[in-house]
Amino acid sequence: MSTTSKADIRALAHLARLELSDEEVARLEGELPAILGFVEKIQKVSAELPKAVSPKHRNVMRDDENPHESGMYSETLLSAAPNRIGNQVAVTQVVSRDTSSHT
């Protein structure tokens, strides 16, 4: 289980939306098994997968009320965007005609 093949690193990079050079793929092919070999020690522990225990403190969402004035923060947030058109964040083409590149 601790050996990750060359294809694995490429597949992981694809899942993570991260372009890796051949050199880095080769380096990670050496490093990842070493790290996984170390962390695999936990397989020796006989631990039940956690049941649905409710923690003492849970994520607490605020009540959905008293919303801030619409548009109050729009300019601040938009001004951080690398590309914008008016009051919208501009992005390049999302859907491609070439369906083969979609995974």
Added chain:
Amino acid sequence: MIDLTTLTVSQARRDLDAKKYSALDLTNAYLDAIVKRDGEIHAYLEVWAETAREEAKRADVMIAAGTQKSLTGIPLAIKDNILIEGRIASAASKILENYRASYDATVITKLKAEGAVFLGRTNMDEFAMGSSTENSAYGVTRNPADTTRVPGGSSGGSAAAVAAQVALASLGSDTGGSIRQPASHCGLAGLKPTYGAVSRFGLMPMGSSLDQIGPLAKTVEDVKIIFEAIKGHDANDSTSIPDGFYPIAPLKKRIGVPRAFVEKGVDPDVLEIFNASLSRLKAAGYEIIGVDMPNLPYALSVYYIVCPAEVSTNLARYDGIRYGLSIPGGEIKEVYTKTRAAGFGPEVRRRIILGTFVLSSGYADAYYRKARAVREMIRADFEKAFDTVDAIALPTSPNPAFKIGEKTNDPVAMYLEDIFSVTANLAGVPGISVPAGRAIREGKALPVGFQLMAAHGAEETLFTIGSVVESA
């Protein structure tokens, strides 16, 4: 001339209130020190001299009016992953090189209300991933005790700034030891608060179930003053805990040591200093007892599954669309992959790939879910121990500060530096490192810290016991 070498936050407060010098004098003293010394240390990524002087002048007005608070006019350095509105916050990454924060972190809002002075933002391992500050995209920070060595990390700039007398105190963040370990290597006190005690709103997330902001300073008393100023419930952080959430048990004057765990793979000098600190506590009336915490040896493995898993999800936000670096591409997927390739450094990429692996279909049960199960057992070990002891004592780090470059090509060796500190983050309990002694290496006296962890919400216990150790 203000002597910065022995100055503490509490002393500066008394001096400022007694008008021995003004807040502007104090800020100018630090700005001068930065010019003189930070070229060699490189604790800062950016110094805000102009605005720091303005803040100091406003602090002087507060002091003259008698409306000062505990941190009015106190010059602080802020880790580069904490947002200050309008200022660059880069997390020492190329992907946020020109990013200006859209809002103040809650801790910054609180410090502004205190009238604190912000000297600048400090160097760190990129997105807080590392134990040496060598993973910064903007160069290494040097340890003031020996400039051929690392200051620790990831809050290495925040630690080196205080140790080099170029800030009176600082804020860092701690996901697996990133406040306590650099505090140990630089001879400071550093606190990782209880998970939820200090708001994470405006802290760039790394491992959201582990991250906490906390102070670094010369003394336990200073750390306490800053912690009091930044803690508290915040509606903007859904994991923030209400005041008094955890019941506090009365002091038992008993400290637990998981002996079997401590003595494995620790530098002999570090172990000697650890034992000397225990003797000091014994002399102060504390009973030292062995505690059985059978799952601690698995903590580092658990951490290096849980943390990368959270990293890989949290850092998905840096995609070149809403803020930060954006590399153009024909299709949006190309924008993502190219931006992230150009913006993230090697350790960040390593953890993203590792995190993606442990969460991926077919492996998530064996790695991520199993790690969560063992994490619960570690948490239970702590809970059981705190039935009989006030605090658990461990070395902060297994070694004194290592040489720059020594561990950069061996990720596992670097991760092993966190073996004693990750335990507190996994359990969500508070941990403190206090200066405990020095180990001599090549004629240089390298600081070594002593770590204490207490039950949820029991920071006061850490301050009480920690001040016994540091006073030596």
